[in-house]
Amino acid sequence: xxxxxxxxxxxxxxxxxxxxxxxxxxxxxxxxxxxxxxxxxxxxxxxxxxxxxxxxxxxxxxxxxxxxxxxxxxxxxxxxxxxxxxxxxxxxxxxxxxxxxxxxxxxxxxxxxxxxxxxxxxxxxxxxxxxxxxxxxxxxxxxxxxxxxxxxxxxxxxxxxxxxxxxxxxxxxxxxxxxxxxxxxxx
Ligand SMILES: Cc1cc2nc3c(=O)[nH]c(=O)nc-3n(C[C@H](O)[C@H](O)[C@H](O)COP(=O)(O)O)c2cc1C
Numbered sequence: 654x655x656x657x658x659x660x661x662x663x664x665x666x667x668x669x670x671x672x673x674x675x676x677x678x679x680x681x682x683x684x685x686x687x688x689x690x691x692x693x694x695x696x697x698x699x700x701x702x703x704x705x706x707x708x709x710x711x712x713x714x715x716x717x718x719x720x721x722x723x724x725x726x727x728x729x730x731x732x733x734x735x736x737x738x739x740x741x742x743x744x745x746x747x748x749x750x751x752x753x754x755x756x757x758x759x760x761x762x763x764x765x766x767x768x769x770x771x772x773x774x775x776x777x778x779x780x781x782x783x784x785x786x787x788x789x790x791x792x793x794x795x796x797x798x799x800x801x802x803x804x805x806x807x808x809x810x811x812x813x814x815x816x817x818x819x820x821x822x823x824x825x826x827x828x829x830x831x832x833x834x835x836x837x838x839x840x
Pocket of ligand 1: 660662664667668669670673730739740742743744784785786787788789819820826
């Protein structure tokens with residue numbers, strides 16, 4: 654699998670971030686058939702204590718084909734990753750955090766050598782796309798977190814694009830969104 658698309662656009666078809674994602678994929682990867690994960694449809698739940706124990710046991714046994722480790726496997730094997738998520742509460746929807754929780758798997762996506770950790774993912778780049786209702790006020794915590802996690806997973810390049818201020822004048826939202834999309838996908 655070459656291109657993994659992680660779609661955390663909770664509002665589905667009406668999502669501006671989904672529109673940005675669709676335009677971005679068409680412009681940057683016109684010939685690629687990506688593997689798209691619509692997180693809404695993935696049945697992801699926060700890990701409870703028993704889930705953590707089970708996950709750790711599977712990883713300790715090297716049972717990497719288990720369905721519980723599917724997202725970690727997909728992330729490890731992708732050659733390129735595009736993540737799309739709206740700007741929620743200065744960050745992103747918790748659904749994306751739950752997804753990352755499932756992807757953090759020692760032995761599959763992350764490894765330890767003493768106290769040092771390094772990433773096992775094969776992707777050369779992660780791209781993060783988001784749209785925001787207002788200004789990001791000096792720092793997009795969602796971008797910062799994903800940038801850090803790309804490093805944890807061993808993905809050397811991280812790039813992020815966001816469109817701000819979409820909700821300030823509701824009547825102009827679509828116009829500003831389309832202008833932002835044009836700015837981002839321009840060659
Ligand atoms: C639950 C929720 C939280 C939000 N939090 C913020 C925020 O902290 N800052 C901001 O500028 N906009 C915030 N917004 C507005 C969204 O970022 C904005 O409408 C964005 O374009 C939504 O993307 P979507 O159309 O892909 O769902 C929030 C919207 C929702 C629904």
